[in-house]
Amino acid sequence: MKAKKLLLISLIVFSVTLFFGSVDLGGSVEFNLNFEFPEEEDSNFYSNFNKADLYFKFFGDGLRGEFNLNKDSYDNKLRVSSSEFTFNLNNVDLTTYWNRKSVSTDDWLKIVNNEKVGEINGIKVYSDLDKFGKLNFYAVDKNGYFFNLLHYRLPEFAKINTSILYLKDYKNMRTPKYNELMGFDFDIGIFEAIKPYGEVVFSYQQDIREASYNIDNNYLLFGGVRGKVGDFSYNFNTTYIADKFYKGYSPDSLEENIFLDTSYKNVRLTNKLELNFGEDNYIDRLRTNLYINNFELYVSPDFEGSFSDFNLDGSEMSVTYSHNLSIPFFTWYKISLYKQGWEDDWTDIKHYKPFRIYLEGNYKALGFSGNMKYIFGNPVSDEFFQAFGELYYIDVSRNFNKFSVMGKLQYIQGIVEKRFTAYAEVGYNLPNGNIKFYVGDGDFEKTLQFERQIGVTTTFYF
Amino acid sequence: MRKKYLYVLLGFSLLFVLSGCMMNLLGITLDPGIYLGYSKNNNVPDIEDQLTYDESLGLYKITINASDLTYSEIDEEGTKYYLSYYKIFHVKDDGNVVSSSIPIWKDIVEANNIETITIYADTKKMKDGKAVGVGDDTKLLQDWYFAGDWGGKPTWEEDAVKFQEEDGILIAKVQKDFNAGDTFEYKIKPSDNWRPWSMIFNAEIYSRDSSNAVYTLKSDTDELTVHFDPKISFVWFVESEVN
Numbered sequence A: 001m002k003a004k005k006l007l008l009i010s011l012i013v014f015s016v017t018l019f020f021g022s023v024d025l026g027g028s029v030e031f032n033l034n035f036e037f038p039e040e041e042d043s044n045f046y047s048n049f050n051k052a053d054l055y056f057k058f059f060g061d062g063l064r065g066e067f068n069l070n071k072d073s074y075d076n077k078l079r080v081s082s083s084e085f086t087f088n089l090n091n092v093d094l095t096t097y098w099n100r101k102s103v104s105t106d107d108w109l110k111i112v113n114n115e116k117v118g119e120i121n122g123i124k125v126y127s128d129l130d131k132f133g134k135l136n137f138y139a140v141d142k143n144g145y146f147f148n149l150l151h152y153r154l155p156e157f158a159k160i161n162t163s164i165l166y167l168k169d170y171k172n173m174r175t176p177k178y179n180e181l182m183g184f185d186f187d188i189g190i191f192e193a194i195k196p197y198g199e200v201v202f203s204y205q206q207d208i209r210e211a212s213y214n215i216d217n218n219y220l221l222f223g224g225v226r227g228k229v230g231d232f233s234y235n236f237n238t239t240y241i242a243d244k245f246y247k248g249y250s251p252d253s254l255e256e257n258i259f260l261d262t263s264y265k266n267v268r269l270t271n272k273l274e275l276n277f278g279e280d281n282y283i284d285r286l287r288t289n290l291y292i293n294n295f296e297l298y299v300s301p302d303f304e305g306s307f308s309d310f311n312l313d314g315s316e317m318s319v320t321y322s323h324n325l326s327i328p329f330f331t332w333y334k335i336s337l338y339k340q341g342w343e344d345d346w347t348d349i350k351h352y353k354p355f356r357i358y359l360e361g362n363y364k365a366l367g368f369s370g371n372m373k374y375i376f377g378n379p380v381s382d383e384f385f386q387a388f389g390e391l392y393y394i395d396v397s398r399n400f401n402k403f404s405v406m407g408k409l410q411y412i413q414g415i416v417e418k419r420f421t422a423y424a425e426v427g428y429n430l431p432n433g434n435i436k437f438y439v440g441d442g443d444f445e446k447t448l449q450f451e452r453q454i455g456v457t458t459t460f461y462f
Numbered sequence B: 001m002r003k004k005y006l007y008v009l010l011g012f013s014l015l016f017v018l019s020g021c022m023m024n025l026l027g028i029t030l031d032p033g034i035y036l037g038y039s040k041n042n043n044v045p046d047i048e049d050q051l052t053y054d055e056s057l058g059l060y061k062i063t064i065n066a067s068d069l070t071y072s073e074i075d076e077e078g079t080k081y082y083l084s085y086y087k088i089f090h091v092k093d094d095g096n097v098v099s100s101s102i103p104i105w106k107d108i109v110e111a112n113n114i115e116t117i118t119i120y121a122d123t124k125k126m127k128d129g130k131a132v133g134v135g136d137d138t139k140l141l142q143d144w145y146f147a148g149d150w151g152g153k154p155t156w157e158e159d160a161v162k163f164q165e166e167d168g169i170l171i172a173k174v175q176k177d178f179n180a181g182d183t184f185e186y187k188i189k190p191s192d193n194w195r196p197w198s199m200i201f202n203a204e205i206y207s208r209d210s211s212n213a214v215y216t217l218k219s220d221t222d223e224l225t226v227h228f229d230p231k232i233s234f235v236w237f238v239e240s241e242v243n
Helices: A002-022 B002-019 B022-026 B106-111
Strands: A026-036 A051-060 A063-071 A078-089 A092-100 A120-128 A134-142 A145-153 A160-170 A177-188 A195-207 A219-229 A232-241 A257-264 A267-276 A282-292 A295-305 A310-324 A329-340 A355-365 A368-378 A389-400 A403-413 A418-430 A433-439 A453-461 B033-037 B052-054 B059-065 B072-076 B079-091 B102-105 B116-121 B134-136 B145-149 B164-166 B169-178 B183-189 B213-216 B221-229 B234-239
Touching: A389 B022, B033 B059, B079 B106, B079 B116, B102 B106, B102 B134, B145 B169
Parallel strands: none
Antiparallel strands: A026 A051, A026 A453, A051 A063, A063 A078, A078 A092, A092 A120, A120 A134, A134 A145, A145 A160, A160 A177, A177 A195, A195 A219, A219 A232, A232 A257, A257 A267, A267 A282, A282 A295, A295 A310, A310 A329, A329 A355, A355 A368, A368 A389, A389 A403, A403 A418, A418 A433, A433 A453, B033 B079, B052 B059, B059 B116, B072 B079, B079 B102, B116 B134, B145 B183, B164 B169, B169 B221, B183 B213, B221 B234
């Protein structure tokens, strides 16, 4: 039964390729099949084909689109998991979405974030009204919520750029809560030396039964000034977020801070003070980066509330240097040293607070090229190996005529544990596409130990 | 000029060769036993960091002071979370078994005014490089959600099943007509919105980018009960019998 399904998938790939090939469209079809070797012996052979994905992309006159077909893990049915089609009509683009994360705005703060809005079904109308500005309008369904967003960028007038945006979502009378967001941003570019810019946003959640329209403390202010005088340039801004500002659709990185960036020729200095504004301002930490050519210095003092509560143990510092080389074998290298806090006694490295030594290099020899890395630290990484140890990494790749080969290895030595992983792939270029076989999982940050899997990916262009 | 490059090359290779045995040079050795590596001992355990066997529980355990923990700032695309990682080292003659790093979430420790934390290990369940068989009691004080795609509308983003506590074990029930051999993917979320991502559990490790766990049904059933014991990071399923 399941063998037939695989045959069916292949048949669909073939016929769709044929169809798009015959109607004068350009595009590509990508097909991936992955097989994982089971840990338990009694598991079903076909269920280990845990991925079967098809990606179609095409473009033609006034039309472009893409959609994915996936084998559903639950019942093995092939489904269109997401799609996006755009139709161009003179000055208007009409886009339809199915299960896509695609709602976002391009104001200063990018206040509506596609990750936060999530997957939607619906349409977007984009129109370039030339002398009357540009308009983006979304009318979509978001998990049963009717979600509307209008972003209108006014025509530039005397080097003044402005836009307004309005968002509203609503479900039904049974869930009477709705969200509303209104924003305005500006950029005044009249004088090269002083360019003020900023944004004001109101965002709140309302109950339709009360509808008090109380917008106290639902606002955000962002503003600053940037400019350039000769070789000197600067950028200064502040973000203030009132207590009840609704952040449901805004990027998670939206936080209160004071930021100053200055640069002169090859020297650049950035300072970011992270804090919470209030009656008693809570000062969290300062992050200072100094860049001089290939050299970078990072200093981050930790303040637990105020400048007088400076905490040395939580403070961080790092120095990084990278350089291109024109010698045999090595073509580039990077050295970085990181330390958190200070040690009373520097003799026993085993008991240091967090530290890291990082070396990286690119090499090229005998037609092979690649990258290697060495990290020694405690922890080795804040993300993938949060313990004391050392990491070795090397990759190598080479092209032979129509073949391309790539392989990589990683070994981590902890105090008593060892973690080893590898990945290899061989690709072959066809006249209008390519085919690739692989072994293992190439995402080493995701899996520190070798994944017993093989797969094949084919791509055809038409 | 060329000599300068030669020195750089030599220096670089020397560093590689010398540092190649850095961990061996440090000569960290542990006698057979079960150890806790955490922020207080800078991830290098000593005799006093050994777990002891609790017969009534059938588990090894160690109790530490919450005030001894230091937290790392984990930046998840702009939002900062404070997590303190620990590891259990099971050192034995026939091959060491070391768990993956397991996070303790500062917000939970502070919200519950926790003074001591007990860390547990079930050596029979422990797997090298995985969190399975190792956990702590702070994980019972936060909400966990069972999210996945078992047919119908996937519950990854919305309608994930919230675990309910029953005698120290977390329980989530999925009602649906399953057939033997059906498979589905799932993950356990540390909050309704997945945050902190670094605490997402896939029945093997706590990580922000691990792959989904897969469960294969053994029988025809209309109710699947998911059991999650966060004090040893262990997940198992019970399929109710259909009359």
